[in-house]
Amino acid sequence: MIQARIRKQYPAAGDSAGFSLDIELETSKGVTALFGPSGAGKSLTLDCIAGFVRPTEGRILLDDQILFDAQARVHLPPQERRCGYVFQNYALFPHMTLRQNLAFAAERLPKLERHQKLAEMLEKFRLTDVAGRKPHELSGGQKQRCSIARALIAAPKLLLLDEPARGLDAPLRAEFYAILRQVRAEFNTPILIVTHSLEECFELADEMLVVRDGHVIQSGSPTGICENPANIEVARLLGTYNLLPVEIKALDPGKKSSLLHYQDFDIAGPYYPGHLRGDHVFIAISPQQLKALPRNGRPGPNQIPLQLLRTVPMPSAVRLEFAGEINVEMPRKEFEPLTETRDWVIEFPQQTLRIL
16 A cells, blocks of 8 residues: 655746645555646656655655655665556666566566566566567567566566556557556556546546646546546546536526526526525536537527537547537437538537536
8 A cells, every 4th residue: 555645846947837746645456547637746746656756745655664754854765665667668778688677677586586587477478489689679569568577577565657558559558458457456566557548547547536736636436536527627637528607597496407597598407506696607518418409490498509610520429519619429320311410509408417
């Protein structure tokens, strides 16, 4: 288990803006994903845990061993922390063969155990046939497998991965996901992974920490966070919602209903406890929940006429992009007979309109 309270400050200097990392996290078995945009402090968090960066304040414990304590002036060097680290660029030694890269990481093990472990890892990660090659002679997938094997060979207590699927094509990314699921099942090592890919969180993570501007702004399962983003910031980072600014015009607790004003239109919504008339909020609704229909006369209840700007083909659907930055996803078979439609209305389902 990793327990960390990390604060790292970089003051503004010259052309560089200041940055403050102030983050707390606790993980156990399974995969925990640090999710967020570039510059949020995700990789810096990993570097502080691994010992490459010394925090300004805080405390880091790994299975009750103190790795860092600002007050007690404890700062273990990286080689004493029992953390395996898989870097974005794999960081394999270019002058060494694949076998030598693994052997270097296992040099602290007794000789017999080192040979056994080396053979085991080469076989487990399907690298035996290329063990004599140097990194520039390996494919991207082989480099990746070697990097993970090297991080695991000394039996770390924690595995850290910094955007390991970055730059991989779809087949290699799928291979990586399969490898990491294998690692989780066979090695029982807690894994902390940095990613800006929501897909990756769903593929791999048991828990997800949403990081923005050096802070965790929501934590939970990927499904739980996507279904219930804590605020507008989280919803924007997820990128899976239409976010529409509205004003609450009416609230009726008896009928469990509300009236929301969007641009020049009123939309019926459910009752929102804790809110008042006149509140300015955002509707958060996914493209799959909205319904796009050909316009036929006056718009009906909860329908708004909008101009279709463009369509984007997807594997099994079509994304319709309307004015006002409203997107609707429609099954391909439903859209095919409507390709010549010019006038549309968007229907908002009353009971699924959540606000942030």
